Amino acid sequence: MALVARNITGFQHVFAHVHRCCYSKSVQQEIKKNCSKDIYTNLALEDWIYRNFDLKNQHILMLWQNEPCIVIGRHQNPWLETNFPELPNITEQGVKLARRNSGGGTVFHDLGNLNLTFFTPREHYDRKYNLEILTRSLFREFGLKAEISPRKDLTVRNYKVSGTASKLGRPNAYHHCTLLVKTNKVDLSLALQRHEVDIETNATKSIKTKIMNLCEDNPDVSINKLRKAIGWEYMRTTALTIRDGGLHLANKQKGFQMDSQKIRDQYTSWEWCYGKTPKFNISKTFSVPETLISSYGASCDLKITMTVECGKISDISLYIPPGLSSSGFSGNANVISSLIGHKFSEEALNILENLLGGYVDEKEKFVSECLKQLLCLI
Amino acid sequence: MAGRYRQIFQIPTLSWLVEKQSLTKIGSICSSNFHVCGYSSARVSYKLSDIGEGIREVVVKEWHVKEGDVVSQFDNICEVQSDKASVTITSRYDGVIKKLHYAIDDIALVGKPLVDIETEEGGETADDEIPHDLAKDIMVEEQVENRDTTIISEQPILCIPSVRRLIKEHNVDPKLIKGTGKNARILKEDVLKFLEKRSEPIGTTTLIGDRVEPIKGFQKAMARTMTESLKVPLFLYSDEISVTRLSELRRSIKSLPELKDVKISLLPFFVKAASNALQRYPILNSSPDENCENVTYHGSHNIGIAMDTKVGLAVPAVKNVEGLGVMEIAKELARLMESGREGTFAPDDLKGGTFSISNIGAMSGTYMKPIPLPPQVAIIALGASQVLPRFDENRNVVAEEILNISISADHRIIDGATVARFAQFLKKQIENPYLLFLNV
Numbered sequence: 001m002a003l004v005a006r007n008i009t010g011f012q013h014v015f016a017h018v019h020r021c022c023y024s025k026s027v028q029q030e031i032k033k034n035c036s037k038d039i040y041t042n043l044a045l046e047d048w049i050y051r052n053f054d055l056k057n058q059h060i061l062m063l064w065q066n067e068p069c070i071v072i073g074r075h076q077n078p079w080l081e082t083n084f085p086e087l088p089n090i091t092e093q094g095v096k097l098a099r100r101n102s103g104g105g106t107v108f109h110d111l112g113n114l115n116l117t118f119f120t121p122r123e124h125y126d127r128k129y130n131l132e133i134l135t136r137s138l139f140r141e142f143g144l145k146a147e148i149s150p151r152k153d154l155t156v157r158n159y160k161v162s163g164t165a166s167k168l169g170r171p172n173a174y175h176h177c178t179l180l181v182k183t184n185k186v187d188l189s190l191a192l193q194r195h196e197v198d199i200e201t202n203a204t205k206s207i208k209t210k211i212m213n214l215c216e217d218n219p220d221v222s223i224n225k226l227r228k229a230i231g232w233e234y235m236r237t238t239a240l241t242i243r244d245g246g247l248h249l250a251n252k253q254k255g256f257q258m259d260s261q262k263i264r265d266q267y268t269s270w271e272w273c274y275g276k277t278p279k280f281n282i283s284k285t286f287s288v289p290e291t292l293i294s295s296y297g298a299s300c301d302l303k304i305t306m307t308v309e310c311g312k313i314s315d316i317s318l319y320i321p322p323g324l325s326s327s328g329f330s331g332n333a334n335v336i337s338s339l340i341g342h343k344f345s346e347e348a349l350n351i352l353e354n355l356l357g358g359y360v361d362e363k364e365k366f367v368s369e370c371l372k373q374l375l376c377l378i
Numbered sequence: 379m380a381g382r383y384r385q386i387f388q389i390p391t392l393s394w395l396v397e398k399q400s401l402t403k404i405g406s407i408c409s410s411n412f413h414v415c416g417y418s419s420a421r422v423s424y425k426l427s428d429i430g431e432g433i434r435e436v437v438v439k440e441w442h443v444k445e446g447d448v449v450s451q452f453d454n455i456c457e458v459q460s461d462k463a464s465v466t467i468t469s470r471y472d473g474v475i476k477k478l479h480y481a482i483d484d485i486a487l488v489g490k491p492l493v494d495i496e497t498e499e500g501g502e503t504a505d506d507e508i509p510h511d512l513a514k515d516i517m518v519e520e521q522v523e524n525r526d527t528t529i530i531s532e533q534p535i536l537c538i539p540s541v542r543r544l545i546k547e548h549n550v551d552p553k554l555i556k557g558t559g560k561n562a563r564i565l566k567e568d569v570l571k572f573l574e575k576r577s578e579p580i581g582t583t584t585l586i587g588d589r590v591e592p593i594k595g596f597q598k599a600m601a602r603t604m605t606e607s608l609k610v611p612l613f614l615y616s617d618e619i620s621v622t623r624l625s626e627l628r629r630s631i632k633s634l635p636e637l638k639d640v641k642i643s644l645l646p647f648f649v650k651a652a653s654n655a656l657q658r659y660p661i662l663n664s665s666p667d668e669n670c671e672n673v674t675y676h677g678s679h680n681i682g683i684a685m686d687t688k689v690g691l692a693v694p695a696v697k698n699v700e701g702l703g704v705m706e707i708a709k710e711l712a713r714l715m716e717s718g719r720e721g722t723f724a725p726d727d728l729k730g731g732t733f734s735i736s737n738i739g740a741m742s743g744t745y746m747k748p749i750p751l752p753p754q755v756a757i758i759a760l761g762a763s764q765v766l767p768r769f770d771e772n773r774n775v776v777a778e779e780i781l782n783i784s785i786s787a788d789h790r791i792i793d794g795a796t797v798a799r800f801a802q803f804l805k806k807q808i809e810n811p812y813l814l815f816l817n818v
Contacts, residue, residue, distance in 0.1 A: 054561075074457070074464045075439045104462030125430060152462065168429065169466035170452065171561070202483040204459065278439070278482070 028057060031231050034064040039098045039109065042066060044264035046117055047101060050172050053119065060119040061234050062176075063227050066109040068184075069096040070191050073104045073165060077203040077277050079344075081106040083193040085376065090190050099273045102176065104165030105206030108191050112182035112213070114223050116230065118175045125173040127152050127164060134162070134179070137233035141225065142218045151207075154179075159212030181223050182215045201280030274345065275311040282306050286370045291362070304370055308344045315340065318367070339371070349375045420498065422471060423491040429460055434488050436460040438480045443493075447475045451538060452559065455493060458486055470538070472566065473497035537564040544569050600691050607749045613789040614747050615797045619805045621763055622779045627811045637705070644781075645683070645737050646708040648760060650814050651807040652735060653679045653699040659800045661792055663732050665753035670790050682731030682751065683711065684738070687718030693751055694723055695731035704814065735760065744782045755788035756797075758804075 034042055042064045049060060068091045070082050078084060078097055088094040091110075109115065118130040131148050138144040146154045146161065154162035154177070166175040188211070214221040266272055283305040303319040316336045338355060342348045352372050429436060436458035443455055449469045458465050477494040480486050536557065537545070541564055545552050548569070555572045557564040621644060628642055656663040656679050664675045679700045682693040694714045696707060717723045736748050739762035748759035761782035768778040783804070787797045807813045 073462075075459055101464065102462070103459040103464035127431070164462055166463040167466070168463055170468045 029059045029061065029234060031234060032060055032062045033227070034062065037065055037067045037111070039066040039069040039071065039096055040264050040267040041260075042115075043098060043100055043267045044260050046174065046176070047263050047267075048260055049119055050101075050167065050169070050174050053172065055119055055121045055172050059124070060117075061231075062115075062117040062119065063230070064115045064117070065111055065113065065223065066115070067093065067096075068108075068110040068187060068191075069098055070106060070108050071098050071100050072106045073204055073206075074099065074101055074167075074276070075103065075204045075278055076106060076206070077199065077201055077280055078274065079277075079282070080194065080197065080199045080201065080203065080280070081192070081206050083191055083195065086193075087191060090187050091184075095187070095191050097273055098267060099276060100165070102165040102167040102174070103204065105163065105204065106192065107163050107178055108183070108188040109178065110183055110187065112180070112184060112223070114179045114181055114226055116177055116179065120173060120175075121171055122168060122173045125166070125168060125175065127166060127175050130175050131162075131164070131177070133233050134177070134230060137226075137229040138214075140233065141229035142214075142221050144214065144218055144221070153209070156212060156214070156217050158210075160209045161212055161214055179226065180211060180213045181221055181226060182213055185211070185213070198283040198285075199280050200283070201278060203278040203280060270311070270343065270345070274343070277308070277311055279307070279309045282308065282374065284370070284374045286373070289366070302367070302370060304367075304374055306344075306371075306374060311345075312341060312343050313339050313348060316371075344375075420473075421476060421494055421496045422473070424455075424470060424493050424495055425490060426458075426467070426486050426488050426492040428488055429458075429463070429465055431461075433460045433463075435485050436465065436488070438482055438484050438486050439464070440482065441478060443475050443478075445475050445478060449473060449475060449495065451565070452563075467492065469495065471495045471497045536561060541566050541569060548573055603751055604749060606752050610750070610752070611789045612747075612749070612786045613792065613794055613797060614784060614786050615794070615801055616745055616782060616784045617801055617805060618780050618782045619808050620768070620778045621781045621808060624808055624811050625763075625779050640705065640708055641712055642708050643740075644763070645735070645740075645760075646704050646711055647808065647811065647814060648735060648737075648758075648804075649681050649683070649696060649699055649707050649711070650702075650704050651804050652681060652733065652758060654807055654814065655800050655803045656733060657700065658803055659796055661796060662756040662787065662800055664755055664791070665732070666755065666788070666791055673791055676732040678732070680730050680732045682734040682754075683714065684734055684736035684748075684757075685715065685718045686741075687723075688721035692718060692723060692728065693731060693734055694718070694727040695729070697730065734758070739763065739781065746784050748784060748786050750786055750788060755792060757786050759784045759786075 034045060036042055036045075046062065049062070053060070070087065072078050072081055076099070078099075082097065083090075084097075087097060095108075116130075116134070120126075128148065131152065131154060134154060135146045135148065138146050144156060146156050149155050149160075152164045153160050160180075162177050162179050164175065164177040167173065192208075214226070269275075283303055285301050285303045288302050305317045305319070306313055307315040307317075316339060318336075338351060339348055342351060349372065352368060352375065355368060426436070437460070438456055439459050440457040441455070442457070443449055443453070449455070450472050451469055453469045455467045455469050458467060473495040475493055476496050479491050479493060486492060536559075537552070542552075544566065545555070545564070550569065550572065552564060555564050555568050556562075558568055559565045624644060624647055628644060628647070631637060632642055660675050661673070663679055664673050666673050678698045680695040680697045681699050682695040684691065684693045694717065696702070696710045696714070699707060702710070714723075714727060717727065731751065732754060734748075734751055734754055734757040736746075736757060736759040738746060738748075739760045742762050744761040744764075746759045746761065748757045750757040761784070763779050763781040765777050766780045767775045768780070770776045783801070785797055785801055
């Protein structure tokens, strides 16, 4: 490998780390390559390994890809982070939404993106170490100089090429990251485009950064080559076993067949994807048509705030302008109480549609229409 | 947002906390005194342990428990998030949650109390953990058990310090306790259940009979080896040996002044005779492998003597008999028998036997069918000696001291003729004791 001779500091770097790992001579490292391209299956596999595998003497690196999907962090709000209503329309099959178990921000995956998960016991959790394996392999194989940002992202020429997240528990921990190789940037921006929504929440907010595909820096980079390069780099650090086909091997593990379907079901369930959203308030302001207000000239904006907890509408508050209240409008109890307790999803929208037909009063109709607009986010 | 966080860091009391804990005023507390006073001795302030990577604060994102919930060790308590890492905090104790120090979305500080748990054990302080562990996996050292070499513990034994103390207090072998916690951890309930099952504390004799002995089973080892032996087809060969001359020899040796303190029975002679015979027929001093594909001929004759000891059936071996004289064998036997009486064998004594002799005749009995101890292939049982009338060369009735031997051998690799020849050779040595010393 001609690259090896070029940069001596790079090599010293390698040695420093090889030395550091020598203590774990008895720790085997294994690379699993998943066959599935389904985000939910892959998340289930990741989860299963995290919960059940004995990693004391074996570290695992999992390499996987997904069909177009958007993955939000454990404590994030999908309506805030994604272009939610448009997701089914982006790309031919639509973009799936999934929530992962680790923290961090929202990412877009497609087949031009490589995901890596480093599984270790809790005591050996070290993100920097893992990311350095990546930087070394990128340099060795493609001459790409990637840097590790303070937020533990990989950047090339100040453009982000990789995002990181991790999950720590007992006794295992994992650190996973993405690598943008040849992602469709148009789809990515469409999917991640946020609407102008007034959402108040303590959910983790993603931080937008400029991204770049690795292939833009070096056209030679492809997913397969990258996978091999990283695999080699991972193997170089300690004693090794390399195996392909994560699902096949995992199937040999006791209980995996039964558990994996259950775990996958959890990841596809509404309760997980949406129900785990931290409590938030979503508001929208509407200007009241003049016909409904007894002329006052004062502010004529109706503000509706919906409180959503565990993905279900728990409260709706109306801020009624004086113009509206003076005409005897107190806030329609019917439409509000019928929505409370329902999922913040199409379900609520359908209920509203049904009720809308039954209203005669203009004001009630108007409020319902506003609520409908609010729910258009879904 | 950043400003808000900073403010909280400087004034670490949160209003809802102050409501519940009306001990001190805002501003006069320094954060380390949160959990001072007012607590009962069993209440533990469980601090947030180090997350690693120099992280000092995290955001509490989800509680899995609420006040009043009962938790067991290793149950999930909450999810916290730092940077991009989502961390699951698990409980170190069994007990009841008494207080949650943070609300959702609050900043929790590493090293500060996270929850208060009321445990059953009093007075334990939740020491600030060293970075790696919330519940440290304690490896209980495998106690060197003199008595027990056949029970092999493959797993390290996991339990928390308080459970380990309990185990030590009751002098229990942790290998015998079945752990029902995660990763086969031994929980307090397991220890208590185990203690209930035992009718008396460890350290007293193992009785043979109806009592169910759950511990250091010499009995258990015996049961296991015998079951294994059953898989082996055995060939039994019995014969009687006249030990008249041997007994005479023994009596004359005993009277020698040098050997006054050494107890000589017939056994050392038999051991030496067996060793000489094994030289001739080494296949009886071998071991087949599991699938009976290869046979290992052992170089040394480590002859095990089956004895009934304080702890049950034990087969300590006299090593390298081929190099020992009868007196040395006798001394070694005496030592082993002493160990048997005390019940304290060195682990080496019980290992490495290649051939066995059972002197059950010392108690009583004439004919027996002994079972070789795997992976050995042969065993001799000596019956009791009796004075019986026999015919001599001239057809006169004479009184002979007769002793019956029974030899069992693994018929997969040893044929009957070999055993017969071995037995005849042995018999010749015993009936003509001078041959023992000539090794002819």
